Amino acid sequence: MYSKTLIDHFRNPRNMGRMENPDAVGKGGNPVCGDVMYIYLKIKDNRIEDIKFETFGCAAAIGTTSMITEMAKGKTLEEAMKITKKDVENAVGGLPPIKRHCSNLSADVLRKAIEKYLAEQKAKSGKKKGK
């Protein structure tokens, strides 16, 4: 049902755990549906310096979130924003059709985190200029 790559990420998740003082956090999913992902970012010079995740959900949910942390680490924010669900799905070696919608939310969550960060930065610099 699951690819070797996905099972590997499920069994040995990369960048797993909570981050102290992150620059941005993205949260997605819903405990009622059974899939929730948190992605934490440390950002320096417009680049993802460090990334961590926490996931409640099935192996597909855990495996895809682990995978996107590897894909995004070291990328610029613009590059990271371009990662799609399909990219993640391909990177884990495919997903069972029924899992594609509910469990593969990590690209949305990552984008949400970055957008929030950029909005905050803009607000801050706006204030500075205003002074």
Add this chain to the structure above:
Amino acid sequence: MKVYMDHAATTPVDSRVVEAMEPYFSDKYGNPSSLYTAGLEAREAVEDARGRVARLLNGAPEGIIFTSGGTESNNLALKGVAFANRKKGRHIITTKIEHHAVLEPCEWLAKQGFEITYLPVDEHGLVKPESLEEALRDDTILVSIMHANNEIGTIEPIEELAGIVKDHGAYFHTDAVQTYGKIPVDVQKMNVDLLSLSSHKIYGPKGVGALYVRRGVRMDPLLHGGGHEFRKRSGTENVPGIVGLGKAAEIAEKEMDRDAKKLTRLRDRLIKGALAIENSRLNGHPEKRLPNNANFVFLFVEGESLILELDFYGIAANTGSACSSKTLEPSHVLSAIGLKPEETHGSLRLTLGRQNTKEEVDYVLEVLPKVVGRLRQISPFKTDFVMEE
């Protein structure tokens, strides 16, 4: 270590059952309807099995109709009784916690113009006799309530429930797939008119089962043809399968009490040990439950992950989590006993069998905290399901 703890899903075929079936493939392959020796030999084997299956439920052998399993038995009972009695009435009562092999035929019957009432259950999964009394109507023709639930193991008070229906005149059917051969099943004492059972849950082969039908019950067949099984189920008999079911029933009759005692001890050890894990709960009734069933919720983890993790340790188990089902719907049984959707995701069912040992239970109890702990480490939820932004 390899540990199989999903006996509610299916059981290994007992070697004594395999041995009994063996001659009926290539040696004694006659058609039971044939009049020559080979046919008579097969007929004798089928009737012998019928007698054994009947004895284990204290019913007449003529009441046993062999089918392809629990699903067909339930379909035959529900649709067969509904259509044969539709002039009398079109109302059927069942419960919210039935197996899909009862719920789906009911949904289909609803489309054919029958009206279905689904009785609720309490937090332990028990049907309240008062709710059945209230639901009964003049046009109720059939009540179908399972003997024990396949997910949470709760045993329903069938004797009392069927007693209520008896005075009313509707037929009473029970799905005894999870109890027949495991705990005493007596159609006279329980007062039931129809009862479904399945072979592969009691160490017999898959694809064979039976429906017990009390004499005088009006029921149409699903399969029309050569008039086999008292004109209730046409088709040349599955002789090796029926022989296997007969042997499984014979073994169960002898060993059931001993097995049940042993399984209850193992089950209670398992429940006690698993509930030592933080944020865990037992689903189902604390006492009125199948000797081999344990069903838990471990909050903040998801069941499919749990099953895959346990599989890495060689443990075969089951969950009612939506993420593991084909429809992505959470278990209707866990919902009916009042679990919130986020809680149903963390359910784990362990069902014991004849071959399980104390050592295996202890191995599961050693692995389980590790597995739950690891998944909780990954989970963003540690003490509640709140997602603060």
